Amino acid sequence: MxxxxxDGPMKSPSRLCHVVLRTKPDxxxxxxxxYLAFLGGRVVWGNERLSFISYDDEHHRIAITGFPDAVPRAADAAHSCGMAHVAFAFDSLEDLLTxxxxxxxxxxxxSWCVNHGPTTSMYYADPDGNEVETQVDNFETNEEATAFMEGPEFKVxxxxxxxxxxxxxxxxxxxEPDKDLKKRPQSGPRMTR
Structure with a gap:
């Protein structure tokens, strides 16, 4: 069991996963x-406010979102343009929870614990208020995660x-098996935190 x-030493993340950038809608x-040009990437999922971009077999490496009320970070870090968070992955749910x-x-x-679908994630704020995400992948393969992101649940x-x-x-x-714990519960529409 x-x-x-x-107890024990701090477990280090296994890899850096993605960066999310917040910008003004215009x-x-x-x-x-x-980012598509710079990375030679592709949009895995996107709309007029949110795009998930990948350049390899990962479901996304960069996400870009437009916020109508975005201001320079120095004025209001919670709604500013720039990096929203950086993410680090663990190899197992046990490692994430430990x-x-x-x-x-x-x-x-x-500050926030959320099952996104492709990942189970915990968000932390550093002393400057920048967010750092730790996560574990919820699917066995990147293809399965991408398929979830391209599916109807993720669209809603x-x-x-x-x-x-x-x-x-x-x-x-x-x-309880990891696979069951990492399966995202059914939910209704949600476009914001």
Whole structure:
């Protein structure tokens, strides 16, 4: 049986996954086009406000979103143009949850825990207020994650469904399979946090 514990050294992420950039709506198309050209990328999913871009077999490496009320970061970091967050991946849900407990022991707690569908993610704020995401992939292959992102559930809700990490820990420790824990619950429309 799995035991999630705060004991032991901090587990390092296994890789850097993606970067999300926030921009003003009148600059949105130029930003998307620039990243497509710069990376030799493709839009995996996009609309007039949000695009997920990949340049390899990952479901996305860059996301660009246009916010009507975006202002320069120095004025209002929560609604500003620029990088929204950087993400780091773990190889397993157990690693993600173990690290959550170890960070919590250091009074570093997430501001948002969400199952996006392709990933189960926890967001943290650094001392300057920049967001850092830690995540675990929810699908066995990148092709499965991309198929989910191209499907009807993601079109209605590309943001995800919030979760309680304590609940996930209890369920994992009780023997519930990872695959079941990482499956995103059904939800209605959601385009914002």
């Amino acid at each position: 799995t035991k999630i514990t705060a 600059n949105y198309r130029a930003m998307v086009d620039w 690290t959550y407990l170890r960070r919590k022991r250091l009074n570093i707690t997430p 809700n590309p943001m995800g469904v919030d979760f309680d990490p304590g609940d996930l820990i209890r369920r994992l420790e009780s023997g």
